Amino acid sequence: MIETSDLTKVYGELHAIQHLDIKLEAGDVFGFIGPNGSGKTTTMKILATLLNPTWGEAYVCGYSIYTRPKEIRRLIGYMPDFFGVYDDMKVIEYLEFFAAAYRIKGAKRRKVCDDVLELVDLGYKREALVTSLSRGMTQRLGLARVLLHDPQVLLLDEPASGLDPRARIEIRRLLKELRSMGKTIMVSSHILPELADICNKIGIIERGELLVNSDVDEVMRRVRRQPTLKIGVQGDSGAAAKLIETQPQVESVAANNGVLTVTMAAETADYSHLPSALIGAGYRLTLFKDEEVNLETAFMELTKGITA
Numbered sequence: 001m002i003e004t005s006d007l008t009k010v011y012g013e014l015h016a017i018q019h020l021d022i023k024l025e026a027g028d029v030f031g032f033i034g035p036n037g038s039g040k041t042t043t044m045k046i047l048a049t050l051l052n053p054t055w056g057e058a059y060v061c062g063y064s065i066y067t068r069p070k071e072i073r074r075l076i077g078y079m080p081d082f083f084g085v086y087d088d089m090k091v092i093e094y095l096e097f098f099a100a101a102y103r104i105k106g107a108k109r110r111k112v113c114d115d116v117l118e119l120v121d122l123g124y125k126r127e128a129l130v131t132s133l134s135r136g137m138t139q140r141l142g143l144a145r146v147l148l149h150d151p152q153v154l155l156l157d158e159p160a161s162g163l164d165p166r167a168r169i170e171i172r173r174l175l176k177e178l179r180s181m182g183k184t185i186m187v188s189s190h191i192l193p194e195l196a197d198i199c200n201k202i203g204i205i206e207r208g209e210l211l212v213n214s215d216v217d218e219v220m221r222r223v224r225r226q227p228t229l230k231i232g233v234q235g236d237s238g239a240a241a242k243l244i245e246t247q248p249q250v251e252s253v254a255a256n257n258g259v260l261t262v263t264m265a266a267e268t269a270d271y272s273h274l275p276s277a278l279i280g281a282g283y284r285l286t287l288f289k290d291e292e293v294n295l296e297t298a299f300m301e302l303t304k305g306i307t308a
Contacts (some may be wrong), residue, residue, distance in 0.1 A: 001026050001153055001184040002047065007056035009042050009208075016042045016172040018207040020056070024186065024201065026152075029179050030214075031199035032188040039208040040188040044155045047186070061152055077146030081158040081188075085138060087131035091122060094130050095144060102149040120174060138169025143174065152180065152243065156187040172198065218298040229262040229271060232287030233278060240283055247277055259287060 008022040019126050032040050045051040047060055050070035058065045060072045064306070086094055095113040103114055108245040117123045118222060120140040133141060145178065146154065158233055160171045177200050178185060189195050202219050204212035212219055233240045237255040244253045249265045264271055 001028070002030075002058075002060055002186065004043075004047075004058040005260055005261065007043070007046065007057060007058055007091070008054050009039075009046065009051070010054040015208045017046075017053075020210050020216070022203060022210070022213060024184055026184055027179075027182050028201055029185045029199045030201045030203060032186055032203050032205065033194035034188075038205045040205060041157055043205075044078065044080075044157050044188070045238045046187065048076060048155055050072060050078075062304035071220075074149070076150055076155060077149070078155045078161060079142050079146050079157060081161055082103035083142055085130045085141065087129065089130050090126070091117070091128055091130060091133070091141060092126040093178045094141065095148065097283065098145050099148050104148065112148055116147045117172075119177065120144045121170065136163050136170060139171060140164060140166070140174065143171075148179075152184060154187075155184050156185065158188055160189055173249070174233075227264040227268050228269065228291040229260075229264065229274070230277070230287055230289050231260040231262060231274065232258055232285060233260065234258070234284040234286060235282075240278060243277060243281055244274060247274055250274075261291075 002021045002022060002024040004020050006016055007022075009016040019123070020039075020043060022030075034040050034042070042051065046053050046065065047058055049065050049072050053067075061075045062068075063071045063075075065072065086097070087128055089097065092113060095116065096109060099113055114126075117126055120143055122137060122140055122144065130138070130141065143156070143159065156175075159175070160168045162202065163171065175185065175187065179198065187195070187199070196216055199216060202214065202216050203210055203211060204219075226257045231240075231244070237258045237260060241253045241255040241260055244250055244260060244262055249268045249271070250262060251265050252263045255259045262274065279287060
Protein backbone atom coordinates (compact mmCIF):
# COMPACT_ATOMS: atom_id res chain seq x y z
CA MET A 1 0.00 0.00 0.00
CA ILE A 2 2.91 2.35 0.76
CA GLU A 3 6.44 1.84 -0.51
CA THR A 4 9.34 4.28 -0.62
CA SER A 5 12.79 3.79 -2.09
CA ASP A 6 15.76 6.06 -1.36
CA LEU A 7 13.29 8.88 -0.62
CA THR A 8 15.20 12.10 0.05
CA LYS A 9 14.29 15.76 0.48
CA VAL A 10 16.98 18.43 0.53
CA TYR A 11 16.63 22.15 1.25
CA GLY A 12 19.96 23.72 0.35
CA GLU A 13 22.42 21.99 2.69
CA LEU A 14 19.67 20.67 4.95
CA HIS A 15 18.61 17.05 4.46
CA ALA A 16 15.03 16.93 5.78
CA ILE A 17 14.81 13.20 5.03
CA GLN A 18 17.55 10.89 3.80
CA HIS A 19 17.25 7.61 1.87
CA LEU A 20 13.97 6.48 3.43
CA ASP A 21 12.93 2.91 2.62
CA ILE A 22 9.51 2.06 4.02
CA LYS A 23 7.11 -0.72 3.02
CA LEU A 24 3.59 -1.07 4.44
CA GLU A 25 1.14 -3.77 3.47
CA ALA A 26 -2.65 -3.52 3.50
CA GLY A 27 -3.94 -3.33 7.07
CA ASP A 28 -0.63 -2.24 8.62
CA VAL A 29 -0.69 0.47 11.26
CA PHE A 30 2.69 2.20 11.22
CA GLY A 31 3.72 4.38 14.15
CA PHE A 32 6.08 7.10 12.95
CA ILE A 33 8.16 8.34 15.89
CA GLY A 34 10.79 11.05 16.07
CA PRO A 35 11.75 14.37 17.65
CA ASN A 36 10.29 17.60 16.29
CA GLY A 37 12.07 18.46 13.06
CA SER A 38 13.12 14.88 12.37
CA GLY A 39 11.30 14.57 9.02
CA LYS A 40 7.93 12.97 9.86
CA THR A 41 5.76 15.74 8.40
CA THR A 42 7.97 16.05 5.30
CA THR A 43 7.57 12.34 4.63
CA MET A 44 3.79 12.48 5.00
CA LYS A 45 3.49 15.51 2.72
CA ILE A 46 5.45 13.69 0.03
CA LEU A 47 3.22 10.61 0.35
CA ALA A 48 0.16 12.87 0.16
CA THR A 49 1.57 14.33 -3.11
CA LEU A 50 1.75 17.82 -1.57
CA LEU A 51 5.53 17.99 -1.77
CA ASN A 52 7.99 16.61 -4.30
CA PRO A 53 11.10 14.79 -3.08
CA THR A 54 14.54 15.81 -4.27
CA TRP A 55 15.10 12.24 -5.41
CA GLY A 56 13.89 8.76 -4.68
CA GLU A 57 10.55 7.12 -5.40
CA ALA A 58 7.33 6.52 -3.50
CA TYR A 59 4.27 4.47 -4.38
CA VAL A 60 0.89 4.65 -2.67
CA CYS A 61 -1.66 1.96 -3.54
CA GLY A 62 0.57 1.03 -6.46
CA TYR A 63 0.65 4.54 -7.96
CA SER A 64 3.79 6.66 -8.31
CA ILE A 65 3.74 10.06 -6.62
CA TYR A 66 5.31 11.51 -9.77
CA THR A 67 2.97 10.22 -12.45
CA ARG A 68 -0.34 9.43 -10.72
CA PRO A 69 -0.90 12.02 -7.95
CA LYS A 70 -4.63 12.42 -8.70
CA GLU A 71 -5.26 8.69 -8.28
CA ILE A 72 -3.34 8.73 -4.98
CA ARG A 73 -5.39 11.63 -3.63
CA ARG A 74 -8.60 9.72 -4.32
CA LEU A 75 -7.35 6.80 -2.23
CA ILE A 76 -5.80 8.53 0.78
CA GLY A 77 -6.98 10.59 3.70
CA TYR A 78 -4.37 13.09 4.92
CA MET A 79 -4.82 14.86 8.24
CA PRO A 80 -2.07 17.43 8.93
CA ASP A 81 -0.99 18.34 12.44
CA PHE A 82 -2.64 21.75 12.07
CA PHE A 83 -5.62 22.34 9.81
CA GLY A 84 -8.16 25.10 9.37
CA VAL A 85 -11.91 24.80 9.74
CA TYR A 86 -14.72 27.07 8.57
CA ASP A 87 -15.93 28.54 11.85
CA ASP A 88 -19.20 29.96 10.47
CA MET A 89 -20.41 26.52 9.37
CA LYS A 90 -22.32 23.93 11.30
CA VAL A 91 -20.62 20.55 11.74
CA ILE A 92 -22.93 18.83 9.24
CA GLU A 93 -22.52 21.69 6.75
CA TYR A 94 -18.74 21.42 7.03
CA LEU A 95 -18.81 17.71 6.22
CA GLU A 96 -21.34 18.11 3.41
CA PHE A 97 -19.15 20.80 1.84
CA PHE A 98 -16.18 18.42 1.66
CA ALA A 99 -18.36 15.49 0.63
CA ALA A 100 -19.51 17.59 -2.33
CA ALA A 101 -15.86 18.25 -3.16
CA TYR A 102 -15.41 14.47 -3.31
CA ARG A 103 -18.41 14.39 -5.70
CA ILE A 104 -20.59 12.47 -3.28
CA LYS A 105 -24.12 13.46 -4.26
CA GLY A 106 -27.73 13.43 -3.11
CA ALA A 107 -29.02 11.14 -0.38
CA LYS A 108 -25.71 9.27 -0.32
CA ARG A 109 -23.93 12.46 0.78
CA ARG A 110 -26.16 12.90 3.84
CA LYS A 111 -25.80 9.22 4.78
CA VAL A 112 -22.01 9.30 4.45
CA CYS A 113 -21.80 12.42 6.63
CA ASP A 114 -24.07 10.85 9.25
CA ASP A 115 -22.03 7.64 9.20
CA VAL A 116 -18.67 9.34 9.79
CA LEU A 117 -20.16 11.53 12.52
CA GLU A 118 -21.34 8.37 14.24
CA LEU A 119 -17.93 6.75 13.81
CA VAL A 120 -16.11 9.65 15.48
CA ASP A 121 -18.86 10.04 18.10
CA LEU A 122 -19.90 13.55 17.06
CA GLY A 123 -23.46 12.83 16.01
CA TYR A 124 -24.83 14.89 18.89
CA LYS A 125 -22.88 17.91 17.59
CA ARG A 126 -24.14 17.80 14.00
CA GLU A 127 -26.02 21.13 14.31
CA ALA A 128 -23.36 22.87 16.41
CA LEU A 129 -21.12 25.56 14.94
CA VAL A 130 -17.61 24.37 14.23
CA THR A 131 -16.26 27.31 16.24
CA SER A 132 -17.99 25.95 19.37
CA LEU A 133 -16.08 22.65 19.34
CA SER A 134 -13.31 21.84 21.78
CA ARG A 135 -9.81 21.00 20.53
CA GLY A 136 -10.51 17.27 20.86
CA MET A 137 -13.82 17.54 18.99
CA THR A 138 -12.14 19.55 16.25
CA GLN A 139 -9.54 16.80 15.83
CA ARG A 140 -12.29 14.20 15.55
CA LEU A 141 -14.12 16.38 13.03
CA GLY A 142 -10.91 16.61 10.99
CA LEU A 143 -10.65 12.83 11.06
CA ALA A 144 -14.30 12.53 10.00
CA ARG A 145 -13.54 14.80 7.04
CA VAL A 146 -10.71 12.59 5.73
CA LEU A 147 -12.93 9.50 6.05
CA LEU A 148 -15.76 10.82 3.87
CA HIS A 149 -14.56 9.14 0.68
CA ASP A 150 -13.64 5.88 2.45
CA PRO A 151 -9.89 6.06 1.77
CA GLN A 152 -7.73 2.94 1.75
CA VAL A 153 -4.76 4.73 3.33
CA LEU A 154 -4.72 7.25 6.20
CA LEU A 155 -1.81 9.63 6.82
CA LEU A 156 -2.35 11.12 10.29
CA ASP A 157 0.20 13.68 11.44
CA GLU A 158 0.06 14.06 15.24
CA PRO A 159 -3.71 13.45 15.52
CA ALA A 160 -3.55 13.63 19.34
CA SER A 161 -1.36 16.75 19.52
CA GLY A 162 -2.43 19.20 22.22
CA LEU A 163 -5.31 17.07 23.48
CA ASP A 164 -6.24 16.48 27.11
CA PRO A 165 -6.09 12.90 28.49
CA ARG A 166 -9.76 12.13 27.82
CA ALA A 167 -9.55 13.39 24.24
CA ARG A 168 -6.39 11.31 23.66
CA ILE A 169 -8.22 8.21 24.87
CA GLU A 170 -11.05 8.97 22.44
CA ILE A 171 -8.64 9.37 19.52
CA ARG A 172 -6.91 6.14 20.53
CA ARG A 173 -10.25 4.30 20.55
CA LEU A 174 -11.06 5.71 17.14
CA LEU A 175 -7.72 4.60 15.68
CA LYS A 176 -8.36 1.09 16.98
CA GLU A 177 -11.74 1.13 15.26
CA LEU A 178 -10.14 2.21 11.98
CA ARG A 179 -7.56 -0.55 12.35
CA SER A 180 -10.35 -3.10 12.79
CA MET A 181 -11.88 -1.79 9.53
CA GLY A 182 -8.70 -2.81 7.67
CA LYS A 183 -7.37 0.67 6.94
CA THR A 184 -3.66 1.08 6.27
CA ILE A 185 -2.55 3.85 8.63
CA MET A 186 0.63 5.86 9.07
CA VAL A 187 0.36 7.86 12.29
CA SER A 188 2.97 10.11 13.87
CA SER A 189 2.77 10.81 17.57
CA HIS A 190 4.73 11.65 20.69
CA ILE A 191 2.34 9.63 22.89
CA LEU A 192 4.57 6.62 22.66
CA PRO A 193 2.98 4.06 25.03
CA GLU A 194 -0.35 4.46 23.23
CA LEU A 195 1.22 3.82 19.83
CA ALA A 196 2.45 0.43 21.02
CA ASP A 197 -1.14 -0.57 21.70
CA ILE A 198 -2.33 0.55 18.25
CA CYS A 199 0.49 -0.18 15.82
CA ASN A 200 1.96 -3.41 14.50
CA LYS A 201 4.96 -1.63 12.94
CA ILE A 202 7.17 1.18 14.19
CA GLY A 203 9.54 3.58 12.46
CA ILE A 204 11.91 5.75 14.49
CA ILE A 205 13.34 8.69 12.55
CA GLU A 206 15.99 11.16 13.66
CA ARG A 207 17.74 13.88 11.69
CA GLY A 208 15.96 12.66 8.57
CA GLU A 209 17.33 9.11 8.86
CA LEU A 210 15.16 6.09 9.60
CA LEU A 211 16.94 4.41 12.51
CA VAL A 212 14.35 1.70 13.08
CA ASN A 213 11.76 0.20 10.76
CA SER A 214 10.36 -3.00 12.18
CA ASP A 215 7.57 -4.83 13.96
CA VAL A 216 6.83 -3.52 17.47
CA ASP A 217 7.89 -6.80 19.09
CA GLU A 218 11.20 -6.76 17.26
CA VAL A 219 11.91 -3.19 18.41
CA MET A 220 11.22 -4.24 22.01
CA ARG A 221 13.58 -7.20 21.70
CA ARG A 222 16.27 -4.96 20.25
CA VAL A 223 16.10 -2.57 23.21
CA ARG A 224 15.68 -5.22 25.87
CA ARG A 225 19.17 -6.65 25.61
CA GLN A 226 19.51 -7.21 29.35
CA PRO A 227 16.52 -8.06 31.57
CA THR A 228 16.16 -5.87 34.64
CA LEU A 229 14.31 -7.22 37.69
CA LYS A 230 12.75 -5.52 40.69
CA ILE A 231 12.85 -7.70 43.82
CA GLY A 232 11.35 -6.56 47.13
CA VAL A 233 12.60 -8.28 50.31
CA GLN A 234 11.80 -8.07 54.00
CA GLY A 235 14.91 -7.93 56.17
CA ASP A 236 18.45 -6.83 55.46
CA SER A 237 18.35 -5.75 51.81
CA GLY A 238 22.12 -5.20 51.76
CA ALA A 239 22.77 -8.82 52.68
CA ALA A 240 20.12 -9.93 50.20
CA ALA A 241 21.90 -7.95 47.48
CA LYS A 242 25.19 -9.67 48.27
CA LEU A 243 23.45 -13.04 48.03
CA ILE A 244 21.94 -12.20 44.64
CA GLU A 245 25.30 -10.96 43.33
CA THR A 246 26.68 -14.51 43.71
CA GLN A 247 23.95 -16.05 41.56
CA PRO A 248 24.53 -17.18 37.96
CA GLN A 249 23.88 -14.66 35.13
CA VAL A 250 23.57 -11.69 37.52
CA GLU A 251 25.65 -8.72 36.36
CA SER A 252 24.81 -6.06 38.94
CA VAL A 253 22.57 -5.43 41.96
CA ALA A 254 21.53 -2.16 43.58
CA ALA A 255 19.51 -1.97 46.84
CA ASN A 256 17.19 0.94 47.64
CA ASN A 257 14.57 1.00 50.41
CA GLY A 258 14.17 -2.76 50.47
CA VAL A 259 13.95 -3.13 46.69
CA LEU A 260 16.74 -4.74 44.70
CA THR A 261 17.30 -3.68 41.08
CA VAL A 262 18.97 -6.65 39.40
CA THR A 263 20.51 -6.47 35.93
CA MET A 264 20.87 -9.85 34.28
CA ALA A 265 23.31 -10.92 31.59
CA ALA A 266 22.27 -10.37 27.99
CA GLU A 267 19.70 -12.79 26.56
CA THR A 268 18.91 -14.32 29.97
CA ALA A 269 15.54 -16.06 29.63
CA ASP A 270 15.22 -17.89 32.97
CA TYR A 271 15.79 -16.25 36.34
CA SER A 272 13.56 -18.39 38.52
CA HIS A 273 16.63 -19.38 40.60
CA LEU A 274 16.76 -15.91 42.16
CA PRO A 275 13.56 -16.06 44.26
CA SER A 276 14.42 -19.65 45.19
CA ALA A 277 17.81 -18.53 46.52
CA LEU A 278 16.27 -15.72 48.57
CA ILE A 279 13.49 -17.86 50.01
CA GLY A 280 15.99 -20.62 50.79
CA ALA A 281 18.04 -18.08 52.76
CA GLY A 282 14.99 -17.10 54.83
CA TYR A 283 13.91 -13.89 53.07
CA ARG A 284 10.27 -13.07 52.42
CA LEU A 285 9.56 -11.57 49.01
CA THR A 286 7.23 -8.60 48.69
CA LEU A 287 7.91 -7.96 44.98
CA PHE A 288 9.32 -9.82 42.02
CA LYS A 289 8.79 -8.42 38.55
CA ASP A 290 10.46 -7.95 35.22
CA GLU A 291 10.91 -4.23 34.55
CA GLU A 292 8.70 -3.29 31.63
CA VAL A 293 10.17 -2.10 28.37
CA ASN A 294 7.92 0.22 26.35
CA LEU A 295 8.19 2.52 23.34
CA GLU A 296 9.40 5.40 25.50
CA THR A 297 12.32 3.22 26.61
CA ALA A 298 13.00 2.25 23.00
CA PHE A 299 12.80 5.85 21.81
CA MET A 300 15.24 7.11 24.45
CA GLU A 301 17.59 4.17 23.84
CA LEU A 302 17.69 4.50 20.07
CA THR A 303 17.71 8.29 19.57
CA LYS A 304 19.84 11.20 20.72
CA GLY A 305 17.34 14.05 20.34
CA ILE A 306 19.08 15.48 17.27
CA THR A 307 17.00 17.22 14.59
CA ALA A 308 17.81 17.86 10.95
